[in-house]
Amino acid sequence: MTPEKPESRDTSRKPVQNIDFSMVLASAVHDMKNSLGMLLNSLDDLRREQGKSIGESSRFNTLQYEAERMHNDLVQLLGIYRLGENNLSAHIDEHFVPDFLSEHMARHTPLLEGLGIEFELEAEDINGFFDADLLTGVLNNTLNNALRYTKKKIKLQAKERDGYLVISVEDDGEGYPESMQHTGTPDFKTLDFNSGSTSLGLFFASSVASLHAEGEKTGSIRLHNGGSLGGGIFEIWLP
Template identity: 60%
Template sequence: MSRDNEKSTSQIQDLPVPDFSMVIASAVHDMKNSLGMLLSTLEDLRQEQQSQLGDNPRMNTLQYEAERVHSDLVQLLGIYRLGEHKLSAHSDEHYVADFLSEQVARHEPLLKGYGIEYSIETSAETTGYFDEELVAGIIASTLNNAIRYTSTRIALKAREEDGWLVISIEDDGAGYPAHMKNAGDALIKAPDFRTGSTSLGLYFATAIARLHENCGRHGDIRIRNGGSLGGGVFEIWLP
């Protein structure tokens, strides 16, 4: 090795070693923001070029996949913050009907593109205390999942039950497979990226729900089949 190479190697070794998890988190944050801008541009493009694009299935696929990756990045960043004990729920009072309408509005072009009907079923007076940004992340991920597996309809509902606010997303697809319904808490575990099924979405949703606490009760999620549409039912229970 030449003296120049030895000098260069020495200079590199003198550099501080970055925290790799912090580097990944920073990259994920930047990618999430870039995808958010891409999704906004896709929505504008769809509106501006409606006569040319129409219901082009490739446009639907592009927007769906971008939404899916965006949700995955939001979840990964949230899980990193959970691991660093930097994520907490800051709850405020919200009108649930308005909140759900805002979440659907973001997915409306995609719903129309796939010809999926949707409804929001809750009282205009129903309110709840929750972290709007965190719960919106759960709704976005679940809605995107429902768009993939439903046949023709999706329903967003909210009700009050025994002091809980229950927000549900139902579809008329084939429903959750038996191994998911029967797994219970075994399914809600830290993701294992060495296997093909990480359950990242369910882990993230459960973690976010449980950050919400009131009078010793913590939020949770439940999944089942049936409901008014006969397909999958995803519920968020918030105290």
């Protein structure tokens, strides 16, 4: 009896599926952002429940600060990804600036108080035309950065200047180094990922500003030092 011939197996490789890795990363970043958002909400609830006992804990405040920082970074990464895909646009609405900034700062007040940072809000009674979500992302990052470098005080200011709405964040720290003081949009190719300070937040902020335009006017950011607190000043100019 002739033995049966073993069944042949196809060992040829199947074509590897073409994977858009940037889309995979964007999806993962989106999920992480949502998870951190839930964590931040839980930290807010815990602060309210425990009151002063936990609000004065340096470890708790550090935890909330770092979680806020990571959340802001992920928001910026998603925004820059959408910018690269030509899928980031500004949805402009009219807003009463003092109310917008007051509501924005209410979110940060518990952490500011927990860290012992004084805060001042000074806004003219003016209306502005901007994308509230995009501007919130810019201000979140800017305030978080000011918290890192300030000594004891931060000031948020809004006024009309030369036909622009100018919103600024000042601190009483050492100020911006000369190499960072500029006006306009930094080139993405100049971001240094080896220095530990990529200026990714500034690239995001300037990109958001440039999405706001009216006629020949286009939004921009400006960095300089001085002001009433003597430290760094971040300004976003919106037409």
